[in-house]
Amino acid sequence: MAELEPSRLALLVVHLVGIALIVGPYLARFRDLARLDARIPLAGAIVQFLAALGLVIVREATEEGVTGGMVAVKIIVSLCVLGVTIVAVDLKREKRAVHERWLHVSAAVALLNAIIAIVWA
Numbered sequence: 001m002a003e004l005e006p007s008r009l010a011l012l013v014v015h016l017v018g019i020a021l022i023v024g025p026y027l028a029r030f031r032d033l034a035r036l037d038a039r040i041p042l043a044g045a046i047v048q049f050l051a052a053l054g055l056v057i058v059r060e061a062t063e064e065g066v067t068g069g070m071v072a073v074k075i076i077v078s079l080c081v082l083g084v085t086i087v088a089v090d091l092k093r094e095k096r097a098v099h100e101r102w103l104h105v106s107a108a109v110a111l112l113n114a115i116i117a118i119v120w121a
Helices: 002-028 030-035 039-061 068-093 099-120
Strands: none
Touching: 002 030, 002 039, 002 099, 030 099, 039 068, 039 099, 068 099
Protein backbone atom coordinates (compact mmCIF):
# COMPACT_ATOMS: atom_id res chain seq x y z
CA MET A 1 0.00 0.00 0.00
CA ALA A 2 1.74 3.09 -1.25
CA GLU A 3 -0.50 5.40 0.79
CA LEU A 4 1.11 4.15 4.02
CA GLU A 5 4.67 4.77 2.82
CA PRO A 6 4.78 8.37 4.17
CA SER A 7 3.57 7.08 7.54
CA ARG A 8 6.25 4.39 7.58
CA LEU A 9 8.97 6.89 6.73
CA ALA A 10 7.71 9.37 9.34
CA LEU A 11 7.67 6.66 11.99
CA LEU A 12 11.17 5.58 11.01
CA VAL A 13 12.41 9.16 11.44
CA VAL A 14 10.65 9.47 14.82
CA HIS A 15 12.14 6.14 15.86
CA LEU A 16 15.65 7.27 14.97
CA VAL A 17 15.11 10.62 16.73
CA GLY A 18 14.11 8.68 19.86
CA ILE A 19 17.31 6.68 19.62
CA ALA A 20 19.28 9.91 19.12
CA LEU A 21 17.72 11.25 22.34
CA ILE A 22 19.24 8.28 24.13
CA VAL A 23 22.65 8.17 22.48
CA GLY A 24 23.23 11.92 21.97
CA PRO A 25 23.15 13.04 25.61
CA TYR A 26 25.10 9.93 26.55
CA LEU A 27 27.91 10.84 24.16
CA ALA A 28 27.80 14.50 25.16
CA ARG A 29 28.26 13.61 28.84
CA PHE A 30 30.36 10.47 28.38
CA ARG A 31 33.11 11.63 30.75
CA ASP A 32 30.68 12.88 33.40
CA LEU A 33 27.54 10.75 33.29
CA ALA A 34 26.66 11.82 36.82
CA ARG A 35 25.63 15.21 35.37
CA LEU A 36 23.48 13.70 32.61
CA ASP A 37 19.81 14.64 32.83
CA ALA A 38 18.38 11.12 32.66
CA ARG A 39 14.91 12.33 31.70
CA ILE A 40 16.08 12.99 28.13
CA PRO A 41 17.19 9.39 27.44
CA LEU A 42 14.01 8.17 29.15
CA ALA A 43 11.87 10.30 26.84
CA GLY A 44 13.88 8.97 23.90
CA ALA A 45 13.34 5.37 25.02
CA ILE A 46 9.59 5.94 25.25
CA VAL A 47 9.49 7.63 21.82
CA GLN A 48 11.54 4.91 20.13
CA PHE A 49 9.42 2.14 21.69
CA LEU A 50 6.15 3.69 20.55
CA ALA A 51 7.57 4.37 17.09
CA ALA A 52 8.74 0.74 16.88
CA LEU A 53 5.20 -0.40 17.63
CA GLY A 54 3.92 1.98 14.96
CA LEU A 55 6.42 0.65 12.43
CA VAL A 56 5.28 -2.90 13.07
CA ILE A 57 1.62 -1.89 12.67
CA VAL A 58 2.29 -0.04 9.41
CA ARG A 59 4.34 -2.92 8.00
CA GLU A 60 1.60 -5.36 8.96
CA ALA A 61 -0.95 -3.23 7.08
CA THR A 62 1.14 -3.16 3.90
CA GLU A 63 1.60 -5.95 1.43
CA GLU A 64 5.12 -6.50 2.78
CA GLY A 65 3.82 -7.93 6.01
CA VAL A 66 6.08 -8.91 8.85
CA THR A 67 7.36 -12.17 10.22
CA GLY A 68 6.90 -13.15 13.83
CA GLY A 69 10.65 -13.18 14.32
CA MET A 70 11.03 -9.62 13.05
CA VAL A 71 8.31 -8.33 15.35
CA ALA A 72 9.69 -10.22 18.32
CA VAL A 73 13.25 -8.94 17.84
CA LYS A 74 12.15 -5.33 17.29
CA ILE A 75 9.81 -5.22 20.28
CA ILE A 76 12.19 -7.09 22.61
CA VAL A 77 15.11 -4.79 21.78
CA SER A 78 12.90 -1.70 22.17
CA LEU A 79 11.63 -2.98 25.52
CA CYS A 80 15.19 -3.69 26.64
CA VAL A 81 16.21 -0.12 25.87
CA LEU A 82 13.19 1.20 27.74
CA GLY A 83 13.70 -1.10 30.73
CA VAL A 84 17.41 -0.41 31.07
CA THR A 85 16.83 3.34 30.78
CA ILE A 86 14.14 3.21 33.47
CA VAL A 87 16.56 1.36 35.77
CA ALA A 88 19.24 3.99 35.11
CA VAL A 89 16.83 6.84 35.86
CA ASP A 90 15.68 5.19 39.11
CA LEU A 91 19.25 4.59 40.24
CA LYS A 92 20.16 8.18 39.41
CA ARG A 93 17.27 9.41 41.54
CA GLU A 94 18.69 7.36 44.41
CA LYS A 95 22.05 9.03 43.70
CA ARG A 96 23.83 5.72 43.17
CA ALA A 97 26.92 5.79 40.98
CA VAL A 98 26.02 2.41 39.48
CA HIS A 99 23.47 4.15 37.23
CA GLU A 100 26.34 5.03 34.88
CA ARG A 101 26.79 1.36 33.97
CA TRP A 102 23.14 1.13 33.06
CA LEU A 103 23.48 4.22 30.87
CA HIS A 104 26.32 2.48 29.01
CA VAL A 105 24.07 -0.53 28.40
CA SER A 106 21.15 1.69 27.38
CA ALA A 107 23.23 3.52 24.78
CA ALA A 108 24.69 0.28 23.40
CA VAL A 109 21.30 -1.39 23.04
CA ALA A 110 19.87 1.80 21.50
CA LEU A 111 22.60 1.69 18.86
CA LEU A 112 21.72 -1.95 18.18
CA ASN A 113 18.11 -0.84 17.86
CA ALA A 114 19.12 1.79 15.29
CA ILE A 115 20.94 -0.83 13.24
CA ILE A 116 17.88 -3.09 13.34
CA ALA A 117 15.61 -0.18 12.35
CA ILE A 118 17.77 0.67 9.38
CA VAL A 119 18.34 -2.87 8.16
CA TRP A 120 14.75 -4.11 8.57
CA ALA A 121 12.89 -0.88 7.78
